[in-house]
Amino acid sequence: MKIVFLCGSLEIGRDGVGDYVRRLAIELSQYEHQVTGIALNDHYVTEETSSLSQIEDNNISIIRLPSIWSSKQRFNRVQYWIDMSNPEWISLQFVPFSFHHKGLHFGLTEQLIKVGKNRLWHIMVHELWVGMEKETSIKYRYWGEVQKYLIKNLIAKINPKVIHTQLLLYKIELAKMGFVSNLLLLFSNIPAANKVLNKNSVLVKNTSAYKNEISLIVFGHIHPDAPINQFAYDASQYAKRNNIVISLTMIGRCGSEQEHWAAQWKSFNLPVRILGEQNAECISLTLQNSSLGIATNPIHLVGKSGTAAAMKEHGLPIICVSRPWNPRDTKELELPANIYAYSEGEFDKYIDNYLYISAPSDISAVSQQLLHDLLNAN
Structure with a gap:
């Protein structure tokens, strides 16, 4: 053809x-x-x-x-x-x-x-x-x-x-x-590098470090008006209650919101890493070593995000931390599997209900x- x-x-x-x-x-x-x-x-x-x-x-x-x-x-x-x-x-x-x-x-x-x-x-x-x-x-x-x-x-x-x-x-x-x-x-536009597969061809994540640190990752453009201050506060409270480190890594071209996110995260004494643009292998390995992905697209639009697709292909559950966005003239839509829409005070739910992601569409x-x-x- x-x-x-x-x-x-x-x-x-x-x-x-x-x-x-x-x-x-x-x-x-x-x-x-x-x-x-x-x-x-x-x-x-x-x-x-x-x-x-x-x-x-x-x-x-x-x-x-x-x-x-x-x-x-x-x-x-x-x-x-x-x-x-x-x-x-x-x-x-x-x-x-x-x-x-x-x-x-x-x-x-x-x-x-x-x-x-x-x-x-x-x-x-x-x-x-x-x-x-x-x-x-x-x-x-x-x-x-x-x-x-x-x-x-x-x-x-x-x-x-x-x-x-x-x-x-x-x-x-x-x-x-x-x-x-x-x-x-x-x-995903980022192929998984050196991935280990289980019988269902799903990326097997190394979760041994999850007991000591929860590593959140943002990949690519950060959309404005997300409730990052409240999200960072909720993360800090969970970290204190559970005596655990919650870090934020930002990789790729995150845009003008990157510094704002970093400042909010640091204001609650939470560690931040800014890696900037990297090659596909580095991005893949960083995703594999993360616990959960953060998307700043509204949850109803996350399916058109290439960076969210990369997180899914690398076995990451996703939290949507975004501005309010509800479709007009459309009945309530079914939410995508293994993706959470962030709400104030519900950080525990995303961590305690940590789900291993099902096989994505490759x-x-x-x-x-x-x-x-x-x-x-x-």
Whole structure:
């Protein structure tokens, strides 16, 4: 099968969806499928780049088109590369902000229809519109309504044979617009290094140090307005009651909130380690030596977090420490397994009910599901 993936950027380590496409392309090539990745709006290049990566006996083509080019110029090249690849399937990896800095991609639909004429379309919905939560502002609610209109128009006119998303919330919202989608869970962009597997192929964690220290870890961007002060206080009280050390490690590009989190943690005399950007092996080993992961995404959105997927793949239960976020116009959703939504005064629950995480969806399972759904599309 020949597949072309379309996304915003393919800068390694700088774009989560781009990294997702690269890893998925490599995996699919192992099954002798011909894969091309095209970045339609890449902010990290100033001229067109094309490269060929050889994985065993298979080649993966990576094409990157600069965002500084006009839309016409970029899509002329997209047309050229699609014609050269001659794929059976075009897979649009959709994030509104990948194609426009405000997520308002006027004109994108018509351009995609033109370059994908007479070909089968697949859409992976990584994100929908802003302002989906009850707590949103009027500005974001109206902004989201415009995005929603554009998304509905895009899907209706492209008429994809297969639609995937990784969130139950997004599946419900797509259904409200009249589109049937299937869940395709997110895999980790950080492979587990030197992992030991048990009979169920689940990472076996070394928990011998858990009796003396509980090591919490934050990996990647920290979203603002999380109740870190209260969370740190609760952790300190648990540490005192149980005569145990509770440490916080921050790794990766955590952003402007990193110093705020570190200051709050230290204010309660709890130890902090800031490791910054590290290679994949170092990140993997650090995750393996941690007790619990902290995600700052709201729990209903944690399924689209690549860093949360990495924590799951490394056997970590996850605590969501985030701002209030409750979906509008949607009935109460089932919460993901082995993920806790933090509430004030309930730190004991997360520790005392420490659960060994069930086997996550790995990249092999995800790629096989994708292929199955494409091959069996009506």
